[in-house]
Amino acid sequence: MTEKVAYGSWSTGLCDCFSDCSSCCLTFWCPCVSFGRVAEILDKGSTSCCLHGSLFYILAIFTHVGGCIYSWVYRAKLREAYGIEGHHCTDCLVSCFCPHLSICQEYRELKARGFHMSSGWDGNVQMQTRGVTSAPAVEGGMSP
Structure with a gap:
């Protein structure tokens, strides 16, 4: 598991993209x-990565505002799930005017909190139940 992240703050800044080039x-x-x-990880696997990604793509292509709102909802959800300081207004502005930076920061945040992002929710749950040390410990529990 990666190093612990301080409760109440983002693990990286909005423009720290080069801290994780991949x-x-x-x-x-x-x-x-x-x-x-x-989104799949924040929804604890209730909806697939493919569905969220497709919906985001459709909303962003046909109406930029729709993509912004969809992204904003999940940025706020992540911030609230981990007690990260901030406001809904800031989440909205960042999601609408810096969408790539916003999504990248959210992605890095979940990685820093121990998630193996390409494994999705179910893969992370399986890693945890098999005793793999890279599986995340999530408040509220990750139960299969």
């Missing part, structure tokens, strides 16, 4: 994939 490149070229992975 997530930066993924989000730049395929933001729908990064967003889908983030």
Whole structure:
């Protein structure tokens, strides 16, 4: 598991994309994939990465505002889930005017909190139940 992140703050800044070049490149070229992975984990696997990513792509292509709102909801959800300081207004502004940076920061945040992003929710649950040390410890529990 990666190092512990302080409760109440983001693990990286909004513009710290180069601290994790792989997530930066993924989000730049395929933001729908990064967003889908983030949303699946925040929804604890109730909806797939593919569904979230596809919906984000459709909303962002046909109406930028729709993509902003969808992204904003999950940024606020992540911030509230981990007690990260901030406001809904800031979440909205960042999601609308810096969508790639916002999604990349959210992706890095979940990685810093121990999630293996490409495994999705179910993969992370399986890693935890098999005793793999890289599985995340989540408040509220990750139960299969």
